[in-house]
């Protein structure tokens with residue numbers, strides 16, 4: 001049985017420099033992304049501050065390496081240090097401690113690598129010599145300002161002036177600019193929990209079951225993946241330039257859905273996002289559990305017998321309740 005978790009949240013980040021794209025002269029520029037926006041019945045493109053999925057995935061995998069180690073699960077020497085070069089070729093694999101011989105087939109290579117590294121199990125890799133491909137079991141995307149705030153123009157992106165003093169006898173004051181972004185951002189994250197510790201059909205012979213690690217190990221790994229998610233959202237420590245541009249933040253609303261088919265919750269673009277998720281799940285008529293939190297004037301969702309809905313008293317409680325329910329379903333399905 002498939003068990004997954006999908007999350008979307010509306011997170012306010014003020015004066016952040018979490019994902020810088022480049023330095024031009026003495027200006028460090030924030031990453032920007034094009035967004036299509038419908039305003040006054042016209043469609044337009046605006047360039048908005050953004051935080052890339054790669055940046056979020058890096059932070060998540062750092063937490064995953066930590067939680068996996070704490071739970072006594074295997075993590076390779078590269079991923080343990082937060083160097084996610086993964087097992088891309090023989091050199092990289094050897095450097096990270098994976099003993100792969102040239103005789104191994106794709107499925108054997110995959111089994112070998114995921115057996116010795118939870119991060120590569122959950123986060124995927126591409127080993128080019130075999131080739132053996134493992135698609136990441138979790139998905140994140142760009143954090144972009146929510147569409148409702150973009151429509152009202154409530155976001156900012158500004159190069160801020162700073163001065164570094166280099167000593168009286170030298171050049172003196174050196175001015176520089178750091179572009180900061182401020183917005184109510186959309187955050188999305190999904191994970192295929194029942195696919196953790198399961199080998200990929202991409203690497204198996206056509207029509208053959210690729211097999212899996214022992215059930216007990218898969219459960220522990222899923223638990224570590226959820227603990228890493230809780231740590232990611234609980235610490236709110238992701239992205240770069242935290243020492244001098246630590247943003248002011250607040251989680252306005254969050255939903256966490258435990259699902260029994262691969263599914264993405266509706267992103268938090270407006271205050272209907274939880275209700276819309278629940279309506280979509282009801283239309284799919286599959287067992288699902290939606291936990292949500294909000295300090296906004298949210299359109300309240302209405303569940304039914306198949307799609308259970310519960311409001312939590314804070315955003316981390318919603319994540320914790322969803323994690324607990326997901327583990328319960330996974331445990332029952334792996335018995």
Ligand SMILES: [Zn+2]
Nearest residue numbers: 076079117120
């Ligand atoms: Zn690794």
